[in-house]
Amino acid sequence: MDEPSSIAYLILMSTFAYLVFWYTRTRGLQQTLPLPPGPKKLPFLGNNLDMPSSFQWNTFSRWAEQFNSDILHLRIAGGDYIILNSHKAVTDLLDKRSGIYSGSWDCDILVLPYGEDLKAHRKLFQQQFHPNDTALHQPHEKKATVVFLNNLLDTPDDWLAHMKHMAGALIFQIAYGIHIKHKDDPNIVAAEKMMAVLSAAGIPGAFLVDVFPILKYVPYWFPGASFKRKAREWNGIQSATVTPPFMEVKQAMANGNAEDCFSLRCLRNVKNPDPRPDRLSSEEEIIKETAGTMYEGGADTGITALRTFLLAMIRFPHVQRQAQEELDRVVGKDRLPDHEDLDKDTLPYLRAVIYECLRWQPILPLAFPHLVDVDDTYKGYHIPKGSTVISNLWAIFHDEKIYGPIDVHTFEPKRWLLKTSDVERGEKWKINTNMLDPTTLTFGFGRRVCPGKHMGLSSLLINAASLLHSFDITPPLDEFGEPVMPKIEYISGMLYHPVAFECCIKPRSEGHVALVKQALLELGVGP
Numbered sequence: 032m033d034e035p036s037s038i039a040y041l042i043l044m045s046t047f048a049y050l051v052f053w054y055t056r057t058r059g060l061q062q063t064l065p066l067p068p069g070p071k072k073l074p075f076l077g078n079n080l081d082m083p084s085s086f087q088w089n090t091f092s093r094w095a096e097q098f099n100s101d102i103l104h105l106r107i108a109g110g111d112y113i114i115l116n117s118h119k120a121v122t123d124l125l126d127k128r129s130g131i132y133s134g135s136w137d138c139d140i141l142v143l144p145y146g147e148d149l150k151a152h153r154k155l156f157q158q159q160f161h162p163n164d165t166a167l168h169q170p171h172e173k174k175a176t177v178v179f180l181n182n183l184l185d186t187p188d189d190w191l192a193h194m195k196h197m198a199g200a201l202i203f204q205i206a207y208g209i210h211i212k213h214k215d216d217p218n219i220v221a222a223e224k225m226m227a228v229l230s231a232a233g234i235p236g237a238f239l240v241d242v243f244p245i246l247k248y249v250p251y252w253f254p255g256a257s258f259k260r261k262a263r264e265w266n267g268i269q270s271a272t273v274t275p276p277f278m279e280v281k282q283a284m285a286n287g288n289a290e291d292c293f294s295l296r297c298l299r300n301v302k303n304p305d306p307r308p309d310r311l312s313s314e315e316e317i318i319k320e321t322a323g324t325m326y327e328g329g330a331d332t333g334i335t336a337l338r339t340f341l342l343a344m345i346r347f348p349h350v351q352r353q354a355q356e357e358l359d360r361v362v363g364k365d366r367l368p369d370h371e372d373l374d375k376d377t378l379p380y381l382r383a384v385i386y387e388c389l390r391w392q393p394i395l396p397l398a399f400p401h402l403v404d405v406d407d408t409y410k411g412y413h414i415p416k417g418s419t420v421i422s423n424l425w426a427i428f429h430d431e432k433i434y435g436p437i438d439v440h441t442f443e444p445k446r447w448l449l450k451t452s453d454v455e456r457g458e459k460w461k462i463n464t465n466m467l468d469p470t471t472l473t474f475g476f477g478r479r480v481c482p483g484k485h486m487g488l489s490s491l492l493i494n495a496a497s498l499l500h501s502f503d504i505t506p507p508l509d510e511f512g513e514p515v516m517p518k519i520e521y522i523s524g525m526l527y528h529p530v531a532f533e534c535c536i537k538p539r540s541e542g543h544v545a546l547v548k549q550a551l552l553e554l555g556v557g558p
């Protein structure tokens with residue numbers, strides 16, 4: 032061997048020896064490290080019997096206290112589960128180590144896309160649904176809200192149906208450029224059927240499999256495995272829902288009369304389209320699936336948030352009045368609120384109300400499970416590769432160290448506000464930016480953070496502002512004219528929404544009615 036090649040050989044061998052040493056050392060170290068604490072595991076059964084079937088976040092919080100640890104380990108159906116109960120643990124792992132904590136389950140019944148195509152889906156979102164490009168969603172949000180307000184004027188008791196229609200119509204407009212006018216539009220009917228299958232309220236098993244995806248491997252005949260039959264049903268319905276509207280866009284594009292929308296923007300960039308109008312190339316299939324996830328990810332989450340908002344407005348009338356005073360001062364009575372008004376410096380009280388809704392009753396109390404791709408260590412504990420990592424957002428949102436000293440179980444928007452001396456503008460408050468912004472938790476973490484986050488928040492804000500600007504929201508009256516206050520009761524599920532309740536939604540004045548009618552005319556979106 033000549034000299035240079037023997038040096039190269041030596042370097043190669045020492046690098047190899049070092050890598051072997053490092054690997055065995057870290058593997059050895061990891062395997063000697065304990066798992067995070069948690070309830071005692073039974074042979075074969077692990078923690079299966081410890082798991083409550085509802086409101087799991089309360090049990091996780093109790094265990095965190097009992098084991099004095101913000102990170103817990105459970106073994107359920109043979110799978111490893113890591114439960115994170117503090118903001119620090121969630122940020123350290125899911126945000127800072129997002130590169131290895133962003134895996135996903137290939138789970139049949141999950142609301143959102145999982146599997147190999149995930150990266151392609153996210154790329155399309157990044158390219159064609161960018162947070163700075165508000166033109167793709169805000170004008171449609173405004174229109175959908177005005178139609179919603181008008182429907183409330185006509186049949187206020189049907190508020191939930193109107194809300195669902197508004198959320199569905201908005202997504203169809205943005206995803207496919209399709210104008211949904213009637214509540215029995217076949218697209219909406221199909222989409223609602225799809226979401227009904229997913230509704231955790233009706234299918235506790237489905238909720239459990241979302242949170243504990245390993246359960247999907249239990250056999251069909253297993254007692255309680257009815258969610259598996261639902262999953263089959265779901266696959267068929269999902270395809271029947273997302274294919275027709277996408278084919279409409281492809282056809283309209285070929286005819287040269289497609290409206291600007293997410294699908295069209297993506298289709299324009301396709302390198303290898305299938306020339307047949309009723310077929311899709313693999314590239315087009317990915318766009319179809321991605322557009323489909325907009326409804327799955329964006330419709331029910333937004334409705335859940337608005338339902339909590341309405342409930343809070345009924346239960347806390349003084350909060351409603353303060354928000355209306357702010358809207359009257361900033362927006363006035365001659366126009367409806369616009370997106371430009373929704374900045375946290377412009378309507379700080381409204382912003383505080385929305386933040387408080389997101390915190391008080393989190394839309395997804397356990398966020399979405401992530402998978403860890405490799406063995407890891409945290410706080411001296413071993414985190415096994417393949418563990419499902421669950422963030423207990425409920426615990427974080429009710430952590431007194433973060434959201435105290437005002438009682439964290441009380442609905443109190445003032446916890447978000449600081450007094451200001453800007454008396455000239457009539458401002459009393461500004462948002463306390465030192466308080467942990469709930470939108471950094473509500474929409475998930477790291478590489479998997481919700482790609483519709485910007486739209487989710489802006490649509491929630493414009494709806495809340497417009498509702499309070501035009502209407503008074505009060506409890507229903509009984510036969511003696513006495514108010515019947517709805518209870519603060521929630522249904523345990525992946526999406527956390529209140530038990531059905533009634534409310535009175537009345538226009539604040541004739542002037543407010545006229546404003547809605549006028550806006551409807553101006554936007555050219557007659558009922």
Ligand code: HEM
Pocket residue numbers: 143144149153324325326328329330332333336394395398399400401473474475476477478479480481482483484486487488491
């Ligand atoms: C208030 C409204 C919304 C909430 C609370 C919400 C929340 C979430 C959460 C928690 C996740 C999982 C993030 C993670 O794994 O860490 C997610 C993912 C997702 N969201 Fe949203 N979202 C909302 C609105 C929307 C909207 C309007 C759209 C689309 C137009 C959307 C589309 C999606 C999609 C496609 C995913 C899957 C992303 C992935 O798995 O990579 N969401 N959302």
